[in-house]
Amino acid sequence: MFLDHFRSALAQTVDQGVFFDNASMGPVIPAVTEAMCDCMRLRQSMPMKYYQYANEIFPACKTRLASLINASPEEIAFTENVAYGINCAAGSIPFSPGDNVIVCDREFSSNIYPWMVQEHQKGVHLRIIPAAISGLDTFQKLPSHHPDFFPGGGLTVALLERYADSRTRAVSLSSVEFCDGFSADLEAIGQWCRQRNIYLIVDCAQSLGVMPMDVKKYHIDFLAGLSSKWLLGPFSTGFLYVRKELLPTLFPPFAGADSVTMDVDSVQYRLEFKPDATRFETGLPNAPGIAGLNASLKFMEDLGFENIYRQAWEVSEWFIRALNELHLSVAPCTRQANTRSTIVTFKTKDSSSAYKYLRQHNIACSFRCGCIRTGIHGYNTLHEAAQVIAALENYLRKQE
Structure with a gap:
């Protein structure tokens, strides 16, 4: 129920694709826009x-x-x-x-x-x-x-x-x-x-x-x-x-x-x-x-901040493991629970090209310091993480 309610409130964003770019800018719920409009x-x-x-x-x-x-x-x-x-x-x-x-x-x-x-x-x-x-x-x-x-x-x-x-x-x-x-x-x-x-x-x-x-x-x-x-x-x-x-x-x-x-x-x-x-x-x-x-x-x-923390941590943990299974270069801080966060950054042989491929396939992420940066929030799901991994697998096959 928590996740359904969270995603429903952000439907205008999550229905457009996978939004893994919360470290750049988060989406807003309609209540935020309404509160601002009410004020004005x-x-x-x-x-x-x-x-x-x-x-x-x-x-x-x-x-x-x-x-x-x-x-x-x-x-x-x-x-x-x-x-x-x-x-x-x-x-x-x-x-x-x-x-x-x-x-x-x-x-x-x-x-x-x-x-x-x-x-x-x-x-x-x-x-x-x-x-x-x-x-x-x-x-x-x-x-x-x-x-x-x-x-x-x-x-x-x-x-x-x-x-x-x-x-x-x-x-x-x-x-x-x-x-x-x-x-x-x-x-x-x-x-x-x-x-x-x-x-x-x-x-x-x-x-x-x-x-x-x-x-x-x-x-x-x-x-x-x-x-x-x-x-x-x-x-x-x-x-x-x-x-x-x-x-x-x-x-x-x-x-x-x-x-x-x-x-x-x-x-x-x-x-x-x-x-x-x-x-x-x-x-x-x-x-x-x-x-x-x-x-x-x-x-x-x-929603409960603890629920948000738990969901984001679970999805990012799965995503880190899946990136490693693809033999990609993942940020060293992800190797330890006490140094990682829900920002997950990784590299490919041509990170700029991979980044553009993900964006072209409706996966929002960022390109920072020569790497692909994802930011996973509590409304993101394991299914979305799997979609990103599938897109990366397709990209890597095309590079062979």
Whole structure:
């Protein structure tokens, strides 16, 4: 019943073919579109009621997000996207010249450029270190022209032990890396950072909605996310979690009428930031987007996130096994349950050609870092995975 209900709500997408591209962009249910339209219809009919509507929807959405990541609503700020959230974190941490920040060399650019800005503005050193896979570190040392080389991996505690020093002030990483689907051991990394009073910043764009997240358990200080991938929500709608104990020590990099305690219409200007995470909200957030995200979160809550996780994990596990049986080069992180995710990336002798073949046969996937990337969600099925394998078998036969 769970799977039937999920797929029925996404019929406009799943009836078009196999959608294995959730790591790029998730589909939306009609309720998301309706919620966004309702918001704009209200503004169209009576503009000032729009604020009354926002006062109801914003707290509801923050409560749902907080519940999903084991946080409190006052620790949540609405943002435009992940880059905005990472910039908030990078710009508000009290760095001193000579401090350093560690990231790995497989990060999506949204988690790189904000730190580069801090290099220019505050004299912070950005250490972009070579990624590795726990237990498979030597695999990543192969030269890029080697046939067994696979671009991927992520941060591990072993790497932090090797590259961190007494001036390391922050570690920033993705919960799941965008290219190969490497899943970081956030609990171990978080514990390592907390013991050393190092800020931990996490981009959860490639996991939240299809894999569990617990900011308390993982000792996360900042968590940046968006709605348009695994949360199946609108574009340009994201959020930032900030650990409440840190809030009094953080000076936001920018401010607006909604960042401060003063009334929005006051001309008694006083730069006194709000005590909660809304200090990172400069003005009225994207109300239609938040309405859509709230609708999507409610739908997924009703389905049960555990059901979503379980289905996506089962299908991706089967798919990994089937790809290996075809003797394709599959991302090394898939070899271990603790480093894999529901992003499954693989290569053929001519990955670009294979990718085009799959797209021509109504199989949605992505081409990333010279590899074919699939993103499997809780509405995807074993039958769909088998369809992709059958298409690959046909493709490989044609290449013989």
